[in-house]
Amino acid sequence: MSDIIQLLPDHVANQIAAGEVVQRPASVVKELLENAIDAGATSITLLLKDAGKTLVQVIDNGKGMSTTDARLCFERHATSKIKDAKDLFNLNTKGFRGEALASIAAIAHVELKTRQHNEEVGTAIKIEGSSVISQDVVSTAKGTSLAVKNLFYNIPARRNFLKSDTVETRHIIDEFQRVAMAHPDIAFQLHHNGNEVYHLKESNLRKRIVAIFGNKMNEKLVPLDEQTDIMKIRGFVAKPSYAKKKRGEQFFFVNDRFIKSSYLNHAVNSAFDGLLENGYHPTYFIYFDVPPNTIDINIHPTKTEVKFDNEKALYAILRATVKHSLGQYSVAPVLDFNRDATLDTPYTFKDKPAVSTPKIIVDPDFNPFKNEQISSPAPVTQKREAIPSSSPAQKTSSFKTDYKKDAGSWESLYVNTYESTQQEKLFESEKETETGKTFQIQKKYILSTIKSGVVLIHQSLAHQRVLYEEFLTNITIKDANSQQLLFPINISFSSSDIEMIFSIKSDLESAGFVFNEFTKESVVIGGIPTSISESQISLILEQLLDDLKLEVPDASFSHYDVMAKSFAKSLAIKTGTILSVKEQETLVNNLFSCKEPSVSPLGKPTFKTLTLQEIDNIFSN
Known part of the structure; x- marks a missing residue:
């Protein structure tokens, strides 16, 4: 019998490796930005076209590469970061495996231009599908410029799995924000389709966070600063009054590397016990400085999961640090037995006599x-x-x-x-x-009688279904009516959210919104749909942005569908709302007039029917 095991060709092995390293354009952005940082760059520019599908280009002013290094960097497992296995437990750089550029070059058209500071000319290399097309001597700026074009051009199936431009742009911006927040001492720029999204100057940590998330973030932040024998904790948490229902703005960094950790997230949540409403989550930007030999970052291909040697101690220190900061800045209530009570009285009232009790005169x-x-x-x-x-x-x-x-x-x-x-x-x-034919139960369900028995309706989910079909009809079939605002509303968002709203501007206008002006940090709204009130605008847009950040399939109908679902979810009556008999009957009638009354817009059942036979069976046992 002949041998059946054989070595894979290099280009096939690189494509397989690319499946782990490069999942979407955001993966390319992450790898290239980290390489630029490891090269000692002080200024990094990211250029995008079509959410990175057509072009991802990173330009830096780092130390550059020699001609030999420029050619060798595209080989598998070629790296300057480690030399033996011991170095894996003492890492001070971002990348170390030597797989990123080889994997990217296997599935895209890559153009590299690089020059070292002490050289007069640089090197230009063009690669297509792991094959070197050309290598020339060129005149170029100091540093490195690497352009990745036509991602997944030779793997159509992978390209078809990419999401809409809005979703892919959101993932790229997430990666850009994480890298930029980890390195406030480096200047960053982000341009998408010729539009400048971010221009971040070299600054400190607080200014960098405010520059990314908007000026309103400055008033929300409570600083953290704790030094122990095993680690240093710094960063910020947001005040409890600014907590959100979504877990969007939650960031952990270990040695300037973004990580995800449900264990550490639980420590922060426990520090906010009693300060947050049910269902709300805190915002935080927390940085850990730990000895490199106490962590293992090589347990996940994307290096977003880290294993600590002393997780329990880290949990306790983090929880205590957050609690201490919230109390120190009078965000959380504390007991201070050393406080001088006389300081509670304003000085201007200290020596004044006590206020006399007024006399009450009655005429009998x-x-x-x-x-x-x-x-x-x-x-x-x-x-x-x-x-x-x-x-x-x-x-x-x-x-x-x-x-x-x-x-x-x-x-x-x-x-x-x-x-x-x-x-x-x-x-x-x-x-x-x-x-009455309906009864409200626990301010949550509506019980209604039918010929065959009874039907139990979830009032919030039922109202979502009614509003969803109503909004969808108004947006797609009818001409949406808009009411002009006497005083236009200015709502602040982060730069990435502004970019996302602008990308669906035409869809929102079809729904009845009127936009007067777009700035880098705010949107001026001059008109809104007649079905919503002025006080609900901010809530609806925030809910819509959160839904768009999820991975919605790219289709001509998707934006309208997501908008209708967001509007319905935001405006539907909530659990705990008391409904009159007339309101209950109206809701029941509207529900069963819908095309799909049995499920909510998100696929949850809206009602459950109990026949007389089923009710009899309950009492027959």
């Missing part, structure tokens, strides 16, 4: 009915006859006499009238309830 002879004589209780529906005028003394005397004589009858008339009125209202409401 005051009579509000001194111009009216009451002789006997008259029916409520009849007018009393006018009493002849007399002197004030006679009026007062007569009032006192008549009041004493008829007090009992007046009181009984008032009490009896009140009780009878309340009883009538009570019986009326009971009759209303008995005749």
Whole structure:
């Protein structure tokens, strides 16, 4: 029998490796940015076209490469970062495997231009699918420029799996933000299709975070700073009042490398116990400086997961650090037994006498009915006859006499009238309830009777279905109506969110929004759909951005669908809302008028039917 095991050709092996290293354009961006940082660059520019599918180019002013290094860097496992296995446990650089450029060159058209600082000319190399097309001597700027064009051109199946430009751009911006926040001492620029998205100057950590997420972030931040024998913790957490329902702005960095850790996230959440509403998550930017030999970053291909030698100690220190900072800056309530109580009194009031209690003066002879004589209780529906005028003394005397004589009858008339009125209202409401066909249960479900039994409806999910189909009809079929705002609203967003809103501007205008102006950090809205109120604009747009950041398949219908789902989710009645009988019946009727009443826009069931047979079976056992 012949041998069946054989060595794979290099270009096939590189394509297989690319499946692990390069998942999408954002993976290329991450690898190239990290290489530029390892090269000692102080200024890095990222250029994109079509969300990186057509072009990803990184230009840096690092130390550059020699002619030999420029050719060798595209070989597998060729690296300048490590020399033996021991170096894996003492890493101070971003990349170290030597697989990134070889994998990228196997699935794209790559153009490299590089020159060292002490050289007068540089090297230019062109590679297509692992094959070197040309290598020339060129005049180029100091540093390195690497352009990756037509990603996955030779693997159409992989290219078809890429998401829409909006989603892929979101992933690229996420990677760019993580690298930029880890290195505030490096200047970064990001251009997409000729538009400048970020221009980050060299600065400190706080200014870098504010430059990325907008000026409003500055007032939210609470600094962290803790030095221990095993680590140093620095960074910021956001005040509890600015917590969000989404976990978007949560960043951990270990030795200036972004990581993900549910274990450390739990430590931060536990530090916020009692300060956040249920379902809300804190925002944080936390940096750990630990000895390189105490962590292992080689446990995941993307190097976003790290294994610590002393996880429990790190958990306790992180939790205590966050708690201490929240208390130190008066964000969380604390008990301070060393506080001088006299300092609580303002100095201007310290020596003033105590405020005297005001006196209450009552006039026992005051009579509000001194111009009216009451002789006997008259029916409520009849007018009393006018009493002849007399002197004030006679009026007062007569009032006192008549009041004493008829007090009992007046009181009984008032009490009896009140009780009878309340009883009538009570019986009326009971009759209303008995005749109603729906009942609200625990402010969450609606129970309605049908011929075959009963139906239990989830009020929030049912309302989402009703609103979803209504919005979808208005956006795609009907001409959306817009109401102009007397005073346009200015809403602040981060630069990446502004870019995303601008990319779906036409879709939002089809839904009824009117945009007056776009700036780098805000959007001016002059008109909104008639179905939403002015106070809901910010909530709806934030919800829409969160939904768009998810991986929605690219289709001509997708943006409208996501918008309709976001609008419905934001505006639907919530659990805990009390509905009148009329509102309950209207919701039930609208639900069963929908095309798909059985499921919510997100696929959850809206109601459950119980037949009489099923109900009988419950009690027969």
